[in-house]
Amino acid sequence: MSGDGVVEVPGRRGLLDEVEAAEADLRAAAEARPVADQSDLTAYFAAVIAADQKVEPRDWMPEAYRKGLIRQIAQHAHSEIIGMQPEGNWITRAPSLKRKAILLAKVQDEAGHGLYLYAAAETLGVSRDELVDLLLQGRQKYSSIFNYPTLTWADVGAIGWLVDGAAIVNQVPLCRCSYGPYARAMIRICKEESFHQRQGYEILYTLANGTPAQRAMAQDAVNRWWYPSLAMFGPPDRESTHSEQSMAWKIKRFSNDELRQRFVDMCVPQAEVLGLSLPDPALRWNEQRGSYDFTPPDFDELFRVIAGDGPCNRQRMAHRRRAHAEGAWVREAAAAYAAKHRSSDAG
Numbered sequence: 001m002s003g004d005g006v007v008e009v010p011g012r013r014g015l016l017d018e019v020e021a022a023e024a025d026l027r028a029a030a031e032a033r034p035v036a037d038q039s040d041l042t043a044y045f046a047a048v049i050a051a052d053q054k055v056e057p058r059d060w061m062p063e064a065y066r067k068g069l070i071r072q073i074a075q076h077a078h079s080e081i082i083g084m085q086p087e088g089n090w091i092t093r094a095p096s097l098k099r100k101a102i103l104l105a106k107v108q109d110e111a112g113h114g115l116y117l118y119a120a121a122e123t124l125g126v127s128r129d130e131l132v133d134l135l136l137q138g139r140q141k142y143s144s145i146f147n148y149p150t151l152t153w154a155d156v157g158a159i160g161w162l163v164d165g166a167a168i169v170n171q172v173p174l175c176r177c178s179y180g181p182y183a184r185a186m187i188r189i190c191k192e193e194s195f196h197q198r199q200g201y202e203i204l205y206t207l208a209n210g211t212p213a214q215r216a217m218a219q220d221a222v223n224r225w226w227y228p229s230l231a232m233f234g235p236p237d238r239e240s241t242h243s244e245q246s247m248a249w250k251i252k253r254f255s256n257d258e259l260r261q262r263f264v265d266m267c268v269p270q271a272e273v274l275g276l277s278l279p280d281p282a283l284r285w286n287e288q289r290g291s292y293d294f295t296p297p298d299f300d301e302l303f304r305v306i307a308g309d310g311p312c313n314r315q316r317m318a319h320r321r322r323a324h325a326e327g328a329w330v331r332e333a334a335a336a337y338a339a340k341h342r343s344s345d346a347g
């Protein structure tokens, strides 16, 4: 704990430093353009990637690069929006006014992340409406993790610590993604996710140092969220369809397994400070590798959940469809207001 009574998450500062370094490099990359002759578009694109500069919406890009980015950014945006549901479930039952205000702000932040990401995807020539339709028709995915239920208040802490923690480990390298609008969105998102992780950690810290029943509730939540959080990083490298191309284009900077390992190595000391255990008897420090050995998640379960058969898939999609239909009047009113202003500006 720091001097002002704030619970610090061990290792958090290092991740924030990486985000700041990525932000500085992003500015430098923008100033350094252009790298080469633009008469050969394919060669120019390859040179921008090789020089670690940024591809911007105005630039020519291979169709597969554009489509791959739309796939990943849209899936990411949908995850943020669907991801509001498991925690939103606890806003009315938060144990104090302060906890309620913090959770409300956190869930609103996730909506904001969805909007930054839809805006980044729109720079690739698709509209947000199209992407939302694809989600509602089940033709685009969202993260497996949001298909698990939040059974107790401690789950809100476990989501903040583990799910936001995994999100940060995955997303800090995306601040260096070769596509400028995605990289810029990720910098802002990572700064906010860092606060989210800290609020979850602080909830668990309080429960772990509370009554025996509160401590047991915290441990139970960690036991249930650990493996689904490990699965968030995707299939093992040998079964990952997109990693190789994505890494060649510097969209992804590390493989699924590399990031999963980084997450485990980050969580072990954090769990020690919490005084909670991680539910893996095989977890131990490997001196030779300089990392922890651990039991991987059940990837068959991951594929089942991705295919729609997780504990809450149907509930999440039904809720999203209902919320979308109930929000139709807001979209219509906003469009009518914009049209009215356009015609009065033209007059």
Ligand code: FAQ
Residues within 6 Å of the ligand: 071, 072, 075, 076, 077, 079, 080, 083, 084, 110, 141, 142, 143, 144, 145, 159, 163, 164, 167, 170, 231, 232, 233, 234, 235, 239, 240, 241, 242, 243, 246, 252, 256, 306
């Ligand atoms: N869930 O070839 P790969 C958050 C799919 S954080 C569902 O390895 P890739 C914050 C994958 O799409 C969560 N599907 O794929 C928050 C592909 O299928 P496709 C969101 C998954 O893209 C916290 C197939 O499996 N974060 O929301 C998953 O190279 C708390 C083969 O996989 C991001 O989206 C999965 N876990 O690597 C919000 C980060 N894993 O598309 C609220 C950006 C894999 O061919 C509350 N995304 N698949 O049909 C990424 O970094 C990557 O897309 C990975 C997957 C690492 C997720």
